[in-house]
Amino acid sequence: MVSILFGSWKLPVLFALFEGVTHFGVWHQDSIAYVSILKFFRGAASIEEAQFAHWHGILRPVVPFLALPLSFVMSYNDAIATVNLGFFVVGTLFTYLFTKKLLGNEVAFVSAISYASAAPNLKFGTAILTDGPGYAMQIVLLYFVLFVLEKRKDLETSVLGGILIGIGVLTKETSLTILIFLLLRFLVQKDKPSIANMVIILVVSAAIPLVWSQVVGYSYLGFYGEGLAYKTPGYKGPLVNPLQFMVSGGLAFYLTLPFAFLAFFTIDDERFKTMCEILLAVGVILMLWPTGPEDRLTFLAFPAVLPLAALGMSQASQILAGRPWFKLLRRELWLAVIIMATVAATNIATFRLWFRIP
DSSP: OHHHHHTOSHHHHHHHHHHHHTBTTOOOTTHHHHHHHHHHHHTSSOHHHHTOTTSGGGGOOHHHHHHTTGGGTSOHHHHHHHHHHHHHHHHHHHHHHHHHHHHOHHHHHHHHHHHHTOHHHHHHTTSSSSHHHHHHHHHHHHHHIIIIITTOOSHHHHHHHHHHHHHHHHHOGGGHHHHHHHHHHHHHOSSOOOHHHHHHHHHHHHHHHHHHHHHHTOOHHHHHHHHHHSSSSSOOSTTTOHHHHHHHHHHHHTTHHHHHHHHHTTSOHHHHHHHHHHHHHHHHHHHHOOSOOOHHHHGGGHHHHHHHHHHHHHHHHHHHHTSTTGGGSOHHHHHHHHHHHHHHHHHHHHHHHHOBOO
């Protein structure tokens, strides 16, 4: 029975619904701005009343736009949180599908559970923000690039890829990691899309957010300058705050991090290269990000870290099941114990401030 559960996507998705509902609609400092954008889309506020003309959130219109029809039947807050709950479930499902393609059913199950219970997702995934949808788009786009775009190198798929990446950037600009990843794959992979297809993807994916930025009158360069001016003048990222960056990694991944390190040294070469390419792509964004390191940014590395952590947990359970005294429990039961420990750690750590039901 335990083995059957470990091979299914259904339990992680149900678990994601539970985690999402019990951390639903948390209010943060920037939440008012997303509500203002939704009001503007509703025609309930002018540009001046919405007060977003000089705020970078207007570059992230996807979540408020999707919340628009829901806002007619529920509050603005709940409409945004409900959209984010949908993204949260989709992100969990695609974490499962992505990991399954790379490492198999059992590891996919553990990876998806780890995603649904990750501290940044509990804090920000279904909050009145766009971080959770940004994570979900990241794993959806990675899945598309690796298992659709690289298999079907035709014009239509390239155009679709460009559109999806453009929408991802309009969900949250951290989706730019996918473009960097795509360029890395193009440089190092033998079986890769043609230069013409790459140009199409880059042009389409860049055109969509750039056209939107022109429509709303707020540039991505202005957004970066806003980050440089945030709190204190100048760059405040990992290059000048390495210790803070290391702490943010621990807060982003908690108990999954040591298991990821374990698997990093045991995974086969082909998958090792893919994980390194993901980490490099995310690392470029993290190093260039102008504000100080924090867990919700460092968590962008989850498409590599969580599958590795899940593989490490599977390996650890196998080792424990063969040890004296510990062999009293089967491997699957040890794996269940490790999963429950990681879920408990993040839920306990985030309970006081972030637990909230509709």
